[in-house]
Ligand SMILES: O=C(O)CCC(=O)C(=O)O
């Protein structure tokens with residue numbers, strides 16, 4: 001099977017055709033400057049108008065793509081560059097050094113190079129850390145087990161600045177994610193802060209550093225297999241190499257998201273799909289690798305508190321539009337997914353459609 005181990009080989013129908021991927025035209029590119037007071041001289045009226053236009057754009061992007069890119073987002077270029085530099089230094093360490101902060105079945109935070117998506121191994125290595133340290137999660141995925149676990153971050157000795165840069169970055173991305181959450185709430189016709197209460201001091205958001213080394217067989221393996229993100233929102237920074245493919249809703253084609261320096265790619269996760277009762281659907285995506293250049297990306301996974309019960313929002317359901325999902329506990333869902341990513345299982349991993357109601 002060539003130079004890649006069989007564990008990485010995708011079923012033929014899920015492989016990428018790296019040479020014939022279409023670059024996505026039309027993924028909305030949204031200017032967030034109305035949030036960051038870039039219109040100092042504006043009257044209150046103008047500012048309300050700019051915010052309303054922004055909310056409408058976000059709503060359309062969520063409905064039509066489940067994906068959009070943002071610029072003028074308020075995260076400084078200096079901070080972005082410091083994080084990128086620290087990430088490269090970390091992955092440049094020897095395997096032995098990286099394994100000193102290796103994650104395991106008990107502590108899922110840290111370094112890891114054998115992640116599986118839908119039971120096929122990904123061509124990547126990752127480093128994960130939570131935004132809140134410690135972060136509370138259920139200790140087991142069994143529904144009857146009420147015990148909680150504290151996740152703690154593991155920091156390597158090198159590069160020495162990593163921890164500080166990561167904490168500064170986590171806080172900047174947390175602010176941006178709350179702003180995006182408020183815009184999404186407004187776009188659903190809800191009060192701006194309607195969803196904030198699901199993310200109190202104990203939200204379970206985490207940041208991942210992804211490193212995709214060059215792959216000798218990019219038509220067989222994927223950097224990340226096709227999937228939807230399980231949480232609320234993902235806010236992703238990618239370098240200039242490209243490789244993130246989104247399944248376009250209108251025709252089901254895989255299209256490549258064009259790297260735009262300094263911007264973020266935002267995608268709707270499964271929780272927004274459930275909250276919005278399918279008005280906004282999470283988009284399927286994957287990462288294609290290439291044989292020439294390594295690639296780095298940094299997703300921020302914005303997730304609610306472990307005790308949140310996820311279900312269609314009451315304001316968005318009624319007799320004509322009944323709730324399409326039964327409620328589920330986020331902590332248990334997250335824990336179940338984490339276990340299935342950790343090792344190859346025979347069963348399919350947990351998905352929101354397992355909670356779909358059968359409506360007649
Ligand atoms: O690297 C990327 O562009 C996307 C990674 C991703 O989808 C994920 O980690 O969930």
Ligand SMILES: [Fe+2]
Pocket residue numbers: 227228229234285
């Ligand atoms: Fe993803």
